Amino acid sequence: GEDVEQSLFLSVREGDSSVINCTYTDSSSTYLYWYKQEPGAGLQLLTYIFSNMDMKQDQRLTVLLNKKDKHLSLRIADTQTGDSAIYFCAERDPFESGYNKLIFGAGTRLAVHP
Amino acid sequence: ETGVTQTPRHLVMGMTNKKSLKCEQHLGHNAMYWYKQSAKKPLELMFVYSLEERVENNSVPSRFSPECPNSSHLFLHLHTLQPEDSALYLCASSRALTGGNQPQHFGDGTRLSIL
Numbered sequence: 001g002e003d004v005e006q007s008l009f010l011s012v013r014e015g016d017s018s019v020i021n022c023t024y025t026d027s028s029s030t031y032l033y034w035y036k037q038e039p040g041a042g043l044q045l046l047t048y049i050f051s052n053m054d055m056k057q058d059q060r061l062t063v064l065l066n067k068k069d070k071h072l073s074l075r076i077a078d079t080q081t082g083d084s085a086i087y088f089c090a091e092r093d094p095f096e097s098g099y100n101k102l103i104f105g106a107g108t109r110l111a112v113h114p
Numbered sequence: 115e116t117g118v119t120q121t122p123r124h125l126v127m128g129m130t131n132k133k134s135l136k137c138e139q140h141l142g143h144n145a146m147y148w149y150k151q152s153a154k155k156p157l158e159l160m161f162v163y164s165l166e167e168r169v170e171n172n173s174v175p176s177r178f179s180p181e182c183p184n185s186s187h188l189f190l191h192l193h194t195l196q197p198e199d200s201a202l203y204l205c206a207s208s209r210a211l212t213g214g215n216q217p218q219h220f221g222d223g224t225r226l227s228i229l
Contacts, residue, residue, distance in 0.1 A: 031215050042116065042204050042220035043157075050215070088157070092216070099169060099211040100145070102218060104157040 006089055006105035012112055018076040020108045022089030025070060029091040032065065033102065034074045037086045046074070046087075076110075084112045117141040120205050120221035127195065128229050135190040135224045137205030145169075145211045146188040147218060148180060151202040163188060164211040192226075200228045 003025045012018045024032070030051050035043040049056045049063045049072070056063045062075040076083055086107040093101050118139045127133050139146065148160040162170040163182040171180075177199075179191040188205055202225050206218040 031217075033217060035220075040222070042118075042120075042222040043206075044116065045217050045219060048215065048217055099162070099164070100208060100216040100218075101159070101162075101170075106154075106156045 004089055004091055004103050004105035006087075006108045008106065008108060010108055010110050012079050012110070014079060014081060014112050014114050016079055018074075018079045018083065018110055018112075020074045020076075020087050020089075020110065022072040022074075022105055023070055024072065024089070024091045024103075026091060026093055026103070027067075027070065029093060031092040032063075032072050033090040033092070034061075034063065035088040035090060035104075037088065037107070039085075043088060079110075079112050081112050081114075084110055086110070116219050116221060118205060118207055118219055118221035120203075120224050122224055123222065124225045124227075126227045126229060127192070129195055129197075131195075132191070132193045134192065135203055135205075135226075137188040137190075137221055139186055139188075139205075139207040139219070139221075141207060141209075141219060143207035143209050143219070144185050145208045145216075146182060146185070147206040147208075148188065148190055149204040149206065151204055151223070153201075157204070161190075162211070169211065195226075195228045197228050200226055202226070 033048045034046045060077045089105040090102040150158045161180040181189040202223045205221045208216045
């Protein structure tokens, strides 16, 4: 079955790097996504990675994919208070449902303190 | 501004009321989705529409009735809801349902409270 797991909480000091981890079970996943949800808002697409890539960098964000271990991580460099939010990992499962169905993790709450 | 607008942002209703949630996307997308987000539970996919045709109905109770009159608009009609239906209802859209990278873009949601 499909399952995406994330740790629920992460606390970091402002200026440090944050690493949010995610594991997934469906080896046929083609795209994996990271979304950010701030209080009172919807999910904002941050970045994505295609399954034939190991790494993708976009400004302060670095996504690492270990396909063998089905492990995905999001690194945020120089974490700021504005990065405090819930971060969701999602895998795309095109096969079981036959369409672009996203399977979401439960989200990791990132708290940034001075 | 995500290009997906949901109204109202907040809704309080009694169990016997009838109300509707509205979603409009300005992205030229062909697929639209309704999700329910409850505290301490993963995001639940409720309904999926592609070109105004319902593709999926994830065992959602009949007190929730979706409507997609065109590819830019999606409604969720609510009738005789229960307290456990209190949640954040999120609308999303994607360019298409199949083929290549199809990230979903979300609105800010409607916070629904059932008295």
